[in-house]
Amino acid sequence: MKIIGINLSNNPESINLKLLNKVCDNIKAEVVDFSLIDFPMFKAGEKAPKNLIDLCEKIKSADKIIFSSPEYNGSYSGFGKNVIDWISTQGKHDGVKKITPLSGKNVFMMSASPGVLGGVRCLPLLQILLLELGCVINGSFATTGGYNDKFDYTNVFKLTQDFKNR
Numbered sequence: 001m002k003i004i005g006i007n008l009s010n011n012p013e014s015i016n017l018k019l020l021n022k023v024c025d026n027i028k029a030e031v032v033d034f035s036l037i038d039f040p041m042f043k044a045g046e047k048a049p050k051n052l053i054d055l056c057e058k059i060k061s062a063d064k065i066i067f068s069s070p071e072y073n074g075s076y077s078g079f080g081k082n083v084i085d086w087i088s089t090q091g092k093h094d095g096v097k098k099i100t101p102l103s104g105k106n107v108f109m110m111s112a113s114p115g116v117l118g119g120v121r122c123l124p125l126l127q128i129l130l131l132e133l134g135c136v137i138n139g140s141f142a143t144t145g146g147y148n149d150k151f152d153y154t155n156v157f158k159l160t161q162d163f164k165n166r
Contacts, residue, residue, distance in 0.1 A: 003029035003164060004062045008069040008080030008126075010035050015147050016119075019112040019156070020068035026157050027164045029066065032058060034083055042085040049086075056090045059101040066108045066160065067130070071122035081129070088133055103134030108163040110142040110156065118145030138163055 005024040007017045012035040024031045037051050059065065069076045091100035107130055111119025120143040127137050142156045 001063045001164070002061060003027060003064045003066065004058055005029050005031045005066040005068065006059075007031065007033050007035065008067060008077055008083065010077075010079040011070075012036070014070060015112045015114070016068040016070045016110075019110065019144060019147065019151075020066065022153055023066065023068075023110070023156060023160045026153070027160055029164075030058075034079070039079075039083055039086060042082050042089075048089055052083075052086050053090065056087060056101040059087065059105070062105065064106040064108070064163065065102075065135075066110065066163070067126065069109065069111050069119065069122055069126055071111055071113055071117075071119035074121040076122045076126045076129075080126075084129060084133070097134075100133045102130065105135050106163075106166070107135040107137055108141065108160060109137070110144070110160075112144040112147040112151075114147055116145045118143035118147070120145075138166060 005020045007020050009016050017033060020031055069080055087102060088100050091098045109123050109126055111122055113119045123141050142159045144156060
């Protein structure tokens with residue numbers, strides 16, 4: 001089973017990237033670090049950049065996906081939305097609905113924050129976006145408030161191991 005972890009932050013020092021790296025290392029999943037990928041702002045009708053096409057091939061080949069998203073002002077990042085908008089252009093319409101690289105993918109979402117809420121407000125909004133693109137949300141998600149270098153990963157590891165085994 002192939003699982004990939006996708007970081008929805010463009011900050012190479014993101015605590016969500018740190019969390020994603022720990023989780024993916026624990027379950028032997030590949031990390032796609034968007035902070036290393038240059039994406040132009042989405043503009044309808046523009047040709048997709050080559051690095052996006054490569055990313056979509058990774059998404060298509062994955063059985064499951066873990067999204068790690070920062071929370072900015074109670075929502076997911078503008079950068080993450082931009083990348084997801086680009087991914088959505090790499091689909092085909094079957095006459096009833098659009099089939100995207102994310103269609104039918106089992107998804108787990110998580111967010112880390114130094115604040116007490118741990119990103120809990122952004123994940124329901126991210127869930128709406130991912131459902132629109134055909135993802136299957138696996139019921140639970142992890143928010144990690146008070147995230148710092150001494151963070152205890154036990155609960156997050158349990159949730160992601162459960163996701164892997166489903």
